Amino acid sequence: MILKSQVEWALHCCAILAGLPEGRYLSTKALAELHGLPKEYLSKALQNLSQASLVETTLGPSGGYRLAKTPSDINFLEIVEAVEGKARSFTCTNIRANNPCRPEGYCDSKPCAVARIMWEADEAWRDTLRRVRLSDLVGTLSEEVPADIWRSTFEWVLKRAG
Amino acid sequence: MILKSQVEWALHCCAILAGLPEGRYLSTKALAELHGLPKEYLSKALQNLSQASLVETTLGPSGGYRLAKTPSDINFLEIVEAVEGKARSFTCTNIRANNPCRPEGYCDSKPCAVARIMWEADEAWRDTLRRVRLSDLVGTLSEEVPADIWRSTFEWVLKRAG
DNA sequence: CTGTTTTCGGATATAATATGTCCTTAATTC
DNA sequence: GAATTAAGGACATATTATATCCGAAAACAG
Ligand code: FES
Ligand code: FES
Numbered sequence: 001m002i003l004k005s006q007v008e009w010a011l012h013c014c015a016i017l018a019g020l021p022e023g024r025y026l027s028t029k030a031l032a033e034l035h036g037l038p039k040e041y042l043s044k045a046l047q048n049l050s051q052a053s054l055v056e057t058t059l060g061p062s063g064g065y066r067l068a069k070t071p072s073d074i075n076f077l078e079i080v081e082a083v084e085g086k087a088r089s090f091t092c093t094n095i096r097a098n099n100p101c102r103p104e105g106y107c108d109s110k111p112c113a114v115a116r117i118m119w120e121a122d123e124a125w126r127d128t129l130r131r132v133r134l135s136d137l138v139g140t141l142s143e144e145v146p147a148d149i150w151r152s153t154f155e156w157v158l159k160r161a162g
Numbered sequence: 163m164i165l166k167s168q169v170e171w172a173l174h175c176c177a178i179l180a181g182l183p184e185g186r187y188l189s190t191k192a193l194a195e196l197h198g199l200p201k202e203y204l205s206k207a208l209q210n211l212s213q214a215s216l217v218e219t220t221l222g223p224s225g226g227y228r229l230a231k232t233p234s235d236i237n238f239l240e241i242v243e244a245v246e247g248k249a250r251s252f253t254c255t256n257i258r259a260n261n262p263c264r265p266e267g268y269c270d271s272k273p274c275a276v277a278r279i280m281w282e283a284d285e286a287w288r289d290t291l292r293r294v295r296l297s298d299l300v301g302t303l304s305e306e307v308p309a310d311i312w313r314s315t316f317e318w319v320l321k322r323a324g
Numbered sequence: 325c326t327g328t329t330t331t332c333g334g335a336t337a338t339a340a341t342a343t344g345t346c347c348t349t350a351a352t353t354c
Numbered sequence: 355g356a357a358t359t360a361a362g363g364a365c366a367t368a369t370t371a372t373a374t375c376c377g378a379a380a381a382c383a384g
Contacts (some may be wrong), residue, residue, distance in 0.1 A: 036259075087164070
């Protein structure tokens, strides 16, 4: 069980978009260069963010992406689910139904206890991600990334933002 | 991100083994039949449980598997990690290092803030699984599975246990 | 001892998914 | 009109999940 690398990409891209001044857009090309990623494939992840209404786009030169909400209104889970999907990590194939001791056509009243526990763990994972806002991430990064790198990165970004 | 179906298999098999009388073994063949699973492939999952020292085996006719510890000394996480591996669900490929604004040869002092958050969620998932004991599962199942099915299943099992 | 049954591990095959590229279309800017 | 962009479909490749098959070694029954 391993998350797609697109999750890492999307989170980092959102962190960059969060630092963009009001009304400006940043292109896939710039985001791909900044993170050393294949432009065409990163594009798929950004399209997912767009379909989830986390980012807005505009076409043409000076087009690209910007956040659709303020960073404090976006949480990690929204971003992760946008690219990874909302499906639970554990899927029950109902193997208990194959028990040869069961009467013909017997129907279970509840989901299996095993599945319920696995789904509870899944919810704990989602809850943790839901509690972290994009603004929290930006706050941490702005403290931890050396000031000169942080500043020159956003100069680099602004030079390319339409 | 989706767990292997072997996780479901391993958990159900452990629940059955937990009901086995002291000193008896149950073969892969019986466990596969009981759950309607491919014997050879289920065998791989059971081998993983064996390598993790969760079950003990013996060879020959009347051989098979039994638990290596009491059900209250085995938790869900041990079983899940035995077949799914201990690797974290989020892997950081360090894309921040590709930032063209970084000085040559710059080295990060800490893991990325993004990764730390994702790993925290992963830990929450593991914590939940760690808190549930195999004996808890057996308790829930014995309450929820209709008494006649529960009883006939263990009669079926005992008839095949060596 | 001999034959049977079992786990164990390696080799191999197939299906599904993740990763990546290419190209066309439509919208936007200049 | 020319350049640039996102959107999305088609396609190719790599990796992983899901199996199947076989041979070796251990245990047991006769
Ligand atoms: S039958 Fe699917 S988890 Fe129990
Ligand atoms: S560089 Fe990998 S999560 Fe930030």
